[in-house]
Amino acid sequence: MAHKPDTLKRRTTLTLPADSLLRAQKIANSRRVNLSTVIAEVIAAGLQFESAKQRTDQILDNYRKAFSGFSADEQAILDGVMLEPAATHRPRRPK
């Protein structure tokens, strides 16, 4: 039977800070799950956070490129205010 990619698991060896490992083990004991489950959840949350951070950086970078280097009048035009050279009214010559 074919496995779904997201259910595949691999065994590996990690070197982790002892205090973090101890805290993870306590959480695993309190929830009656194994240590791997807790570590997997922590990694998933960390990856999600990193992905959100990258996305935020990308959005801010795009905004910087999209809006910088324009004069105040040009910025107004980008904000939907269609400024055009004002018509100059010359006084009529008397006949």
Added chain:
Amino acid sequence: MIDPAAGPFLFDTSAEGWLARKDNRDAATWLRRYLRLHAIAVSAITVTERVRGYSILWRRSVPEVRTRIEAARVAYLNQLGLVRVLPVDSAVAVVAGEIIALVAEPPTPPRRSHRLAESRQDRLVRWRFDGLIAATALVAGMPLIHNNAADFEAIRSAIERTPERFPDLGPLELIRCSLLA
């Protein structure tokens, strides 16, 4: 200060530009906190206003400047894949029609700067775009962040005076950019 957790908000064209350009650490920090929790949401009308703006600047520019404007436009278009663009669907169109009929004339005159001026026709177009953006916020049930108090406060007041024309909607919640950070 408005808590980013109170979102999601709809960002008016003026607000998106204000936040993107604001050279203020507090505003940048607010935007970072907001983006951790929610996507930026804008109306499809904001996209229209923005792309129209890039196009007009490009047409008015000399060829050397056009490259820079085109690069900015491409950065903006790339951004559209990362933000949430709310469409003008039938519900938005109906509500916008009510708003535009209710307040037919813009509450302020066309904008002027030192040597440039907005035509009456373009002012009316911008006013109707504001009506569509306000309608998008109402239908989505999202507070609208703006940097254009004159227009949106007029729309909010008009909706409050005739709630029967907006059943099961409203009030229009407005947040000024200056309150963000």
